[in-house]
Amino acid sequence: MTKGLHVTSEIGQLKKVCLHRPGDELLNLPPDELERLLFDDVPFLEVAQQEHDRFAEILREQGVEVLYLEKLVAEAFDAVPEARAEFQKQWLDEAGIKGKMAPQAVSELLDSITDNFEYVKKTMAGITKAEVEMPHTSSVTLDSLVNTESESDLIVDPMPNLYFTRDPFAVVGTGVNLNRMYSVTRNRETLYGKYIFKYHPDYKDVSLYFRRDASFHTEGGDVLNINEHTIAVGISQRTQAAAIDVMAQNMFWNSDSKIDTILAFDIPVSRAFMHLDTVFTQIDVDKFTIHPAIMGTLKVYKLTPGKNPGEVDITETTDTLEHVLASALGIDAVKLIPCGGGDPIAAAREQWNDGSNTLAVAPGKICVYQRNNVTNDVLYKEGMELLVVPSAELSRGRGGPRCMSMPFWREDL
Numbered sequence: 001m002t003k004g005l006h007v008t009s010e011i012g013q014l015k016k017v018c019l020h021r022p023g024d025e026l027l028n029l030p031p032d033e034l035e036r037l038l039f040d041d042v043p044f045l046e047v048a049q050q051e052h053d054r055f056a057e058i059l060r061e062q063g064v065e066v067l068y069l070e071k072l073v074a075e076a077f078d079a080v081p082e083a084r085a086e087f088q089k090q091w092l093d094e095a096g097i098k099g100k101m102a103p104q105a106v107s108e109l110l111d112s113i114t115d116n117f118e119y120v121k122k123t124m125a126g127i128t129k130a131e132v133e134m135p136h137t138s139s140v141t142l143d144s145l146v147n148t149e150s151e152s153d154l155i156v157d158p159m160p161n162l163y164f165t166r167d168p169f170a171v172v173g174t175g176v177n178l179n180r181m182y183s184v185t186r187n188r189e190t191l192y193g194k195y196i197f198k199y200h201p202d203y204k205d206v207s208l209y210f211r212r213d214a215s216f217h218t219e220g221g222d223v224l225n226i227n228e229h230t231i232a233v234g235i236s237q238r239t240q241a242a243a244i245d246v247m248a249q250n251m252f253w254n255s256d257s258k259i260d261t262i263l264a265f266d267i268p269v270s271r272a273f274m275h276l277d278t279v280f281t282q283i284d285v286d287k288f289t290i291h292p293a294i295m296g297t298l299k300v301y302k303l304t305p306g307k308n309p310g311e312v313d314i315t316e317t318t319d320t321l322e323h324v325l326a327s328a329l330g331i332d333a334v335k336l337i338p339c340g341g342g343d344p345i346a347a348a349r350e351q352w353n354d355g356s357n358t359l360a361v362a363p364g365k366i367c368v369y370q371r372n373n374v375t376n377d378v379l380y381k382e383g384m385e386l387l388v389v390p391s392a393e394l395s396r397g398r399g400g401p402r403c404m405s406m407p408f409w410r411e412d413l
């Protein structure tokens with residue numbers, strides 16, 4: 001199969017996608033730390049894995065090659081053995097390990113894992129105190145004296161949100177935004193992308209349009225590929241307007257990107273609408289599923305290259321969502337299909353469980369969560385072909401089929 005990345009729409013036939021199979025990180029989720037770790041409940045891992053395996057199988061049945069994040073990182077380390085030590089140093093720096101002796105003890109634990117695939121999964125899972133042998137020499141630190149209440153059984157936090165591969169990086173055209181993420185807990189996830197796009201034989205030559213050491217934060221759930229020249233980006237809880245300025249500079253002026261229009265959608269800042277793709281996703285050439293709460297007039301800013309190198313022109317449009325999307329796609333009209341079929345209670349419930357967060361494998365053929373039966377019924381009646389993903393456990397992390405996938409290759413429309 002071809003090397004590199006190629007994504008110029010949200011709906012062109014999906015050929016390759018990157019997933020992460022939920023792993024032991026979900027066993028290390030302390031119930032009293034859920035909010036900080038951006039989770040709403042503790043999923044039952046075995047069932048979450050079964051559901052996820054079914055999701056992957058559904059994609060393979062559609063002719064999609066399924067890549068796993070953890071495997072890509074291991075392949076990068078297999079290809080360039082020195083990369084693992086470089087990664088480990090950075091991973092340790094960002095792991096938030098407290099105490100004098102603990103970093104060394106954790107490092108030794110990781111070094112004892114020879115197989116790169118097992119090693120990568122361990123760096124994702126988190127590390128408990130019981131797993132490392134701490135030397136008995138004094139390990140008192142000011143932090144351990146002062147913050148006695150923050151004693152945790154974990155030395156290193158798990159990364160429970162990793163199965164939402166949509167967010168740490170975002171493929172645009174033939175390049176990628178390697179994100180700096182909003183939260184400390186999720187920002188550690190971007191390290192895996194860094195090592196894939198630096199060392200993996202198939203992906204090391206792609207252009208980066210954003211970097212994880214940027215001053216502003218952005219996440220892939222906010223980036224929608226409208227066509228080869230246009231992306232939509234949410235200004236949201238997760239993506240700052242200033243991050244979009246950086247993207248525009250890099251895409252318009254400092255790279256091989258074909259993007260010459262960025263539409264910045266200013267959406268309300270809230271947990272339920274954390275990313276643009278929690279309020280709408282494209283499902284067909286002229287159809288989107290949306291959360292009704294976002295309907296009506298929306299502030300949208302259009303960024304395009306200015307006359308002189310390095311200049312970006314910005315205009316503000318205040319138009320309906322339908323008009324903005326139709327003109328971006330270059331078509332007469334788009335149809336917005338509301339989550340919950342217009343019933344406010346069903347809409348709120350099903351949006352909470354990612355009823356508007358669909359993944360198109362081809363125009364009109366979409367992966368949806370099984371539990372959102374009201375919305376799914378509406379989509380079915382609109383003529384969509386539904387690929388139904390079981391969702392009792394996966395949905396507890398607040399992300400749906402789009403959040404759980406990062407397309408690496410789609411056919412052009």
Ligand SMILES: NC(=[NH2+])NCCC[C@H](N)C(=O)O
Nearest residue numbers: 038164221275397398399403
């Ligand atoms: N693209 C998305 N909508 N991703 C959803 C991510 C959910 C995750 N628990 C978070 O808060 O970050």
